Amino acid sequence: MNIEQAYSILKARRETNGSHIEAMYQILGKRYAKSNARKYNGILERFIDLIRASKADGDDYEGTVLSLESKTNEQIKTMLWELAKLEGTNAVELLELHGYDPSQFELSKHIMKAWKVYSKKDGVNNLMSSAITVKPLQNKLSSQDFINIFNDLQTPKLQQYNYEPSNQMLEVNMADVHLGKFSWADETKVDYDLKIAEQCYKQVLKRLFDRLEAGYIKPERIILPIGQDFYHYDNEQSTTKRGTAQDTDTRFQKMYRKGVELLVWTIETLRQYAPVECYFVEGNHDYKMSYFAYETLRAWYRNEDSVIFNNDLYPRKYIQYGKCGLCLTHGSEESKKELEGIFAKEAPKIWGNTVFREIHATHLHSRSMYEINGMLVRRLSAITASDKWHVDKGYTKAIRQAQFFVWDKNQGLTDIINSVVLNDEITNIL
Secondary structure: OEHHHHHHHHHHHHHHOOOHHHHHHHHHOOOOOHHHHHHHHHHHHHHHHHHHHHOOOOOOOOOOEEEEEEOOOOEEEEEEEEHHHHOOOOHHHHHHHOOOOOOOEEEEEEEEEEEEEEEOOOEEEEEEEEEEEEEEOOOOOOHHHHHHHHHHOOOOOOOOOOOOOOOEEEEEOOOOOOEOEOEOHHHHOOOEOHHHHHHHHHHHHHHHHHHHHHOOOOOOEEEEEEEOOOEOOOOOOOEOOOOOEOOEOOOHHHHHHHHHHHHHHHHHHHOOOOOEEEEEEOOOOOHHHHHHHHHHHHHHOOOOOOEEEEOOOOOOEEEEEOOEEEEEEOOOOOOHHHHHHHHHHHOHHHHHHOOEEEEEEOOOOOOEEEEEOOEEEEEOOOOOOOOHHHHHHOOOOOOOEEEEEEEEOOOEEEEEEEEEOOHHHOOOOO
């Protein structure tokens, strides 16, 4: 049965007001119930009318859209293709062949039927009607998502600064911000969301900036770790890198954009006073999100000498400044025993050349320290609020604060600046 033969049968049925059941039996070889026969009759008429009208001049039939039906949560699209183009195709290739982005749609069903179509150019062609049913994917990353994110981030106009030498290094360790976390005061006694997190972040840093502006701190080097659960979750499913679901208040795109904006704001302020050295320190919540942000910043400042990026992906970072040795780690993976011996083993040269040695670990959201074998192991505080999980577990006693460290090249750690989150100061900061 070819197109013209089917057309003749359908035309005769229309002219005589004949039976839909008999017409479908002649064309498809099956007897359908009256309602189904009428439905298939309509589909075939639209299909054949489209073919005859759009291809009457003898053009190629391939790629013709026969029908497009939209339902609540799916679409059904039927097109004409040669069998050779359909054979051996996988789901991604089928989606692309029918004009769908595989990152935005998934294939639910594929049905093929054979048709003979006459063309003045090629004679009789054996084509297939290829009908696919697709469903939109929810919360999936696409290339356009990343394009939109980068387009929304305006490149700053970078001002140049002259720096004076000194014997001070400033460590700005803003760990465990958990940008994107949601806490509801009725459950946790305090609210926390993307907007509040931004206000807390700027509040505690502004106190440090005021000291820099007043000249109380005169660094020649600024250390800025990036990561360590700066973001609250790691993907479009709102889970950590290991798949643990989180209480969140925003979409990952908005969270990511806001995070990059805050980091640019931080770097732009700090580099007025000294070159800024950025280190990627992975966390247990946000490995991918923070790494993407780190790489975004590295591209942003690729032509700026005052912002330096350490591209080592080793989980712990070791830094020497005169007689001072510093190890940066999130501290979520290493045991207490491992931390006590890890500095000398992994960085023996820095260990041998220094007198004042510390490991700065985060993760626990509370401060503590102890000294062992010529080294101090310090846990740092965090500005993030407790979510319901922490409240249920009773982890609610830590003071919400950021800690900034001033190192002297010859005297070791000389100052610790504690900047506490004060709820009544959060608004109207900048």
